[in-house]
Amino acid sequence: MTDAPLIARDVHASYGKLHVLRGITLSVGSAEGAVLLGANGCGKSTLMRALNGLERIERGEIIANGISIPSASRAQLRKARAGMGYVFQQFNLVPQLTAYQNVLFGIMGQRPLGILNCLNMFASHEDRERALECLHRVGLSDRAEHRPSELSGGQQQRVAIARMLMQSPRIVIADEPIASLDPKAGREVLELLWRIVDEDRLSLLCTLHQLDLAREFGTRLIGMKAGRIALDCPAADVARSDLDALYHGQVRVDETLERTAA
Amino acid sequence: MTDQTASSGRAPARFRRPSPLAFVLVIGFAAFFVQGLVGADVSLDRLQRGAFNFVRFISMAIPPDFTRWPRMAASMLETLNIAIVGVAFGCLFSIPLAFLAATNTAPHPIVRTIARLFISISRTIPDLIWALIFVVAVGLGPLAGILAIIMDTIGYAARFYSERFEEVPPGPSQALTATGAGRVSVILGAILPESFASMTATSLYSVEKSIRSAVTLGLVGAGGIGVELSTAMRLFQYDVAAAIILVILVAVIGFEHLSTIIRRRLL
Structure with missing residues (x-):
C-alpha cells in the first residue's frame, strides 16, 4: 500500500463552510483500474481535482509518484502533474488547434521552455513521431489534421486520451470520461482506457455513473457517500445492493447543512 | 385583460x-x-x-486646388505611416498588458489593478491631448504622432483583448495546467488560440480608428496631412484645404472598405 503510485490519507477539504471531503483514505496500485462511484454532490469531483493539486485540501496527505501534493513547491507540483494524466468529462481540447497539436501539448510540462518545444513548428523529431504514435494508439492517426469540432464526441475524448498518453504518465485520473458520450462511444472509450492501463501498467482512478459498466470494467470499486468512503473492495465481491445503497439516503455533502439551516 | x-x-x-x-x-x-x-x-x-460665411467658404473652395498634389500625397503617406506604425506597436504592447489586466491571467491582483489603471488612463485621455503632450516631449513631427497613436490604441485594444481573455472557457487551460505546464505556456497554448479571431477583429478596427485620428494629429503639429490642412486654413487657401479634405475622405473611406473586406475574408 505504501509504495502505490497514488495514495490519499485522511483528506479533508471544504468550500467555505461546506465540508466536502471528510477523511478520504484510498490508494491505487500499479496496473489497477479502480472505479469511483457515488451520487452527484458526494464530493467525487473535488477528490479528483484535489489528487491533481487543482483543489487545495485542508488536512491529510496525498502522495502521487512519491511527491506529496499538499506540501509540494510549485516546481514539484508541476513535476507530479507531468506524471499524472487527467481525462475530463468535457474533453477540454483547445478548439482552434488540430488534434495533432492538442496531443503534442501533453508534454508541455516536461520540456524546457514549455510551449515553445511542443508547438508543431518547433517540436523535436522524436516528440512529433511520438505524438503520431499516440494518435495511432487511440485509432485516430488519420484524423491528425482535424480540429476538435470536426470530430465526434467519442473521437474528441480519444484525442484527449492520446494527449494523456503523450505525458507517459504512471497515474491516470478520469473524471466521468464518458458522461457526455452515447453508450457505444462511451464503451469504446472505456475499453481503450482499460487496455492502456493493462499495457502500460498504469494506476487508473475513474469516476462513472453506470453501475453495470463499473462492475464490468473496474477491477476494484470504491464508493463515496457524503464525503466519505463507503465501500472499497474488488469488483467481484460487490453485490448490486451495496452499489444501490450508495445512491440512497444521505448522499450529498450539502444536505446536512441544509437540514440544520432549515 | x-x-x-x-x-x-x-x-x-x-x-x-x-x-x-x-x-x-x-x-x-x-x-x-x-x-x-x-x-x-x-x-x-x-x-x-x-x-453667409459658409457659402463664401464653399465658393472659394470650389474648384479644389490640386496643384500641390506631390506634397499632399507625401503628407498623406506620412499620415498612413504614423497610423500603421503606431497601431502595430500599440497592438503589440496591448497583448502583454491585456494578460496582466485580465482576471484569469493576471499574476497578482495588484499587478492587475496597475495594468487596468494604465489602460484606462490611455483610453480616457483623448488622442489629441496625447499628441500635445508628446509634441512637448519629442518635438514636432511624426514621432509624436506615432506615440499618441500607440497610447490611443492601447486604451482601446488592451481593454478588448483582456475582456476576450476573460470570456475564454476555463476547461482547456485547466487541462494543460493538469499536465504540469507553467502558467505562461498554458496562457499561450489555450487562451491565446481561443482569442485569436476576436483579437484580429479588434486590431483591424484599431487600424481604422488610428487612421482617422492620425489625420487630426497634424493639427497640433504631430506630423501628417493635418499639418498641411491647418496651414492651408490659416492662410485662407480654402481651395487647397478642400483638396486636402477630399484626399483624406478618399483615404479613410478606402481603408474602411479594405478592412471590411479583410474582416469578412478572415473571420
Whole structure:
C-alpha cells in the first residue's frame, strides 16, 4: 500500500463552510483500474481535482509518484502533474488547434521552455513521431489534421486520451470520461482506457455513473457517500445492493447543512 | 385583460409622480442646457452671418486646388505611416498588458489593478491631448504622432483583448495546467488560440480608428496631412484645404472598405 503510485490519507477539504471531503483514505496500485462511484454532490469531483493539486485540501496527505501534493513547491507540483494524466468529462481540447497539436501539448510540462518545444513548428523529431504514435494508439492517426469540432464526441475524448498518453504518465485520473458520450462511444472509450492501463501498467482512478459498466470494467470499486468512503473492495465481491445503497439516503455533502439551516 | 382591471377595482393612475432623483436630474439638465445656449451667444443675426460665411467658404473652395498634389500625397503617406506604425506597436504592447489586466491571467491582483489603471488612463485621455503632450516631449513631427497613436490604441485594444481573455472557457487551460505546464505556456497554448479571431477583429478596427485620428494629429503639429490642412486654413487657401479634405475622405473611406473586406475574408 505504501509504495502505490497514488495514495490519499485522511483528506479533508471544504468550500467555505461546506465540508466536502471528510477523511478520504484510498490508494491505487500499479496496473489497477479502480472505479469511483457515488451520487452527484458526494464530493467525487473535488477528490479528483484535489489528487491533481487543482483543489487545495485542508488536512491529510496525498502522495502521487512519491511527491506529496499538499506540501509540494510549485516546481514539484508541476513535476507530479507531468506524471499524472487527467481525462475530463468535457474533453477540454483547445478548439482552434488540430488534434495533432492538442496531443503534442501533453508534454508541455516536461520540456524546457514549455510551449515553445511542443508547438508543431518547433517540436523535436522524436516528440512529433511520438505524438503520431499516440494518435495511432487511440485509432485516430488519420484524423491528425482535424480540429476538435470536426470530430465526434467519442473521437474528441480519444484525442484527449492520446494527449494523456503523450505525458507517459504512471497515474491516470478520469473524471466521468464518458458522461457526455452515447453508450457505444462511451464503451469504446472505456475499453481503450482499460487496455492502456493493462499495457502500460498504469494506476487508473475513474469516476462513472453506470453501475453495470463499473462492475464490468473496474477491477476494484470504491464508493463515496457524503464525503466519505463507503465501500472499497474488488469488483467481484460487490453485490448490486451495496452499489444501490450508495445512491440512497444521505448522499450529498450539502444536505446536512441544509437540514440544520432549515 | 378586461377581467383583470375589473377585478382590481380601479384602472392604474394616468400619471405616476417621478422619483425625486429623476426630478432633480431633469431640472439640472434643463438649467445646464439653457445656460449653455445663452453662453454660446446664439442669435439670428449670427446664424445668418454664419450661413453667409459658409457659402463664401464653399465658393472659394470650389474648384479644389490640386496643384500641390506631390506634397499632399507625401503628407498623406506620412499620415498612413504614423497610423500603421503606431497601431502595430500599440497592438503589440496591448497583448502583454491585456494578460496582466485580465482576471484569469493576471499574476497578482495588484499587478492587475496597475495594468487596468494604465489602460484606462490611455483610453480616457483623448488622442489629441496625447499628441500635445508628446509634441512637448519629442518635438514636432511624426514621432509624436506615432506615440499618441500607440497610447490611443492601447486604451482601446488592451481593454478588448483582456475582456476576450476573460470570456475564454476555463476547461482547456485547466487541462494543460493538469499536465504540469507553467502558467505562461498554458496562457499561450489555450487562451491565446481561443482569442485569436476576436483579437484580429479588434486590431483591424484599431487600424481604422488610428487612421482617422492620425489625420487630426497634424493639427497640433504631430506630423501628417493635418499639418498641411491647418496651414492651408490659416492662410485662407480654402481651395487647397478642400483638396486636402477630399484626399483624406478618399483615404479613410478606402481603408474602411479594405478592412471590411479583410474582416469578412478572415473571420
